[in-house]
Amino acid sequence: MKEALFYEKLANNQVQCRLCHQLCRIDPGKRGICGVRENQNGRLVSLVYGKVITAQVDPIEKKPLYHFLPGTKTFSLATVGCNLKCAHCQNADISQVSKKSDYYKHHQIPGQEIEPHEIIDQAKKFNCPSISYTYTEPTIFFEYAYDCMKLADQAGLKNIWVSNGYTSQKALIMAKPYLHAANIDLKFWRNETYLEICGAAIQPILDNLVWYKENGIWLEVTTLIIPTLNDSKEDLTGIANFIRHQLSADTPWHVSAFHPMYKMLDIASTPKETVRLAQKIGFDAGLKNVYVGNI
Numbered sequence: 001m002k003e004a005l006f007y008e009k010l011a012n013n014q015v016q017c018r019l020c021h022q023l024c025r026i027d028p029g030k031r032g033i034c035g036v037r038e039n040q041n042g043r044l045v046s047l048v049y050g051k052v053i054t055a056q057v058d059p060i061e062k063k064p065l066y067h068f069l070p071g072t073k074t075f076s077l078a079t080v081g082c083n084l085k086c087a088h089c090q091n092a093d094i095s096q097v098s099k100k101s102d103y104y105k106h107h108q109i110p111g112q113e114i115e116p117h118e119i120i121d122q123a124k125k126f127n128c129p130s131i132s133y134t135y136t137e138p139t140i141f142f143e144y145a146y147d148c149m150k151l152a153d154q155a156g157l158k159n160i161w162v163s164n165g166y167t168s169q170k171a172l173i174m175a176k177p178y179l180h181a182a183n184i185d186l187k188f189w190r191n192e193t194y195l196e197i198c199g200a201a202i203q204p205i206l207d208n209l210v211w212y213k214e215n216g217i218w219l220e221v222t223t224l225i226i227p228t229l230n231d232s233k234e235d236l237t238g239i240a241n242f243i244r245h246q247l248s249a250d251t252p253w254h255v256s257a258f259h260p261m262y263k264m265l266d267i268a269s270t271p272k273e274t275v276r277l278a279q280k281i282g283f284d285a286g287l288k289n290v291y292v293g294n295i
Contacts, residue, residue: 002049002143004037006171013042020083020139020166021204033199034140035098036081036109048079049144051111053094054135055119057126063162064254066291068181068218069130074160075123078135079111079144084164085199086187087263088226095136116147120155130180134162142171149178164198165205172211181218183254184209188230189238197229206242213247221247222254222293225270225278236278240285253282256293270294 006019013028017037024032026039036048055077060069082095089095098109123131131152133145138161149159158180165184172179186209188194191202212219223239225231236255243251255278257270272295282290 001045001047004044004046005143005146005174006168007044009042013039015039015042015044017044018168019142019171020168021200022083022166031098032083033085033099034081034083034137035096036079036140046141046143047098047109048081048111048141050113050115051079051109052077052114052119053080053111054078055114055122057128058132060130060132060160063132063134063160063183064222064291064293065160065181065183065218065220066252066254067220067289068160069158072130073126073128074130074132075119075126075128076132076134077119078133078138079141080109080136081140082137082164083140083166083200084137086164087197088224088258088267089262091135092262116144116151119148120151120157123152123157124155128157130158130160132160132162134160137164137166139163139167139171142167142175146175146178149175153178164200165208166200167208169208169211172208172215176215176217179217181220182212183220183222184212186221186223186239186242189235189242190230193229206246209242210246213251219247220252220254222256223278224256224258224294225275226258226264227267227270227274229267231270231274231278233277233281236281237285240282240287243282244286249286249288251287252289252291253287254291254293255279255282257295259294 060074081098161182
């Protein structure tokens with residue numbers, strides 16, 4: 001465990017976490033929405049520092065990043081936990097496990113203890129020019145990711161976040177000197193859908209996407225197209241126009257097919273025709289790089 005960054009001490013040993021836009025107020029002995037940041041007698045601690053739940057070498061295109069170090073491998077890692085609750089999460093077995101009552105009760109956080117310098121050693125061993133903080137949400141293991149990122153930068157490696165975009169701006173500013181690229185999910189276009197399916201509001205994500213672009217961090221955007229939830233022409237056009245006018249025509253947009261996962265087993269897979277339509281909508285909006293996935 002390590003004392004968390006970005007929190008405020010309140011009366012009665014409460015704390016308010018300011019790492020992401022959930023802004024959790026946490027009572028003593030309780031955890032935030034992510035399930036991995038705990039109030040211990042008025043001190044907020046990260047329960048996942050150095051506790052890697054998965055690590056492997058991926059092609060960078062899997063992130064997906066198509067315009068950043070193309071054709072290379074990236075060393076990917078994650079801890080458990082997430083600050084959202086997406087009903088369609090493809091990695092729910094690790095992103096949501098820390099929120100289960102049995103883990104909560106016994107303070108069990110699964111993962112292998114790996115020091116930041118060992119992550120750098122592994123990346124170099126497998127000839128990876130970059131490290132990706134991915135699979136769950138890098139925001140929630142910020143302290144660990146940050147220490148890895150500083151060492152990676154010193155070693156000449158690039159750092160990549162694959163994120164839901166709900167990070168606080170203070171945390172992004174701190175990460176900026178060591179963060180080189182990101183793929184951010186823009187999951188839905190309607191705020192009410194974001195709130196219902198993910199437990200997050202859309203505006204902070206839109207603001208953060210603009211922040212990434214303005215601060216020179218290479219950005220690619222992904223939208224998983226889910227039938228009945230975000231596959232309408234209106235929704236897809238809204239996302240495409242936002243990318244074109246608020247980010248840039250050069251910003252890659254990845255449109256991917258949904259397959260039944262987690263709590264969304266009752267929705268059918270996205271027809272490939274719908275994904276192709278989304279690609280056309282992107283091109284019609286003036287985007288230069290629109291890629292289809294999962295078909």
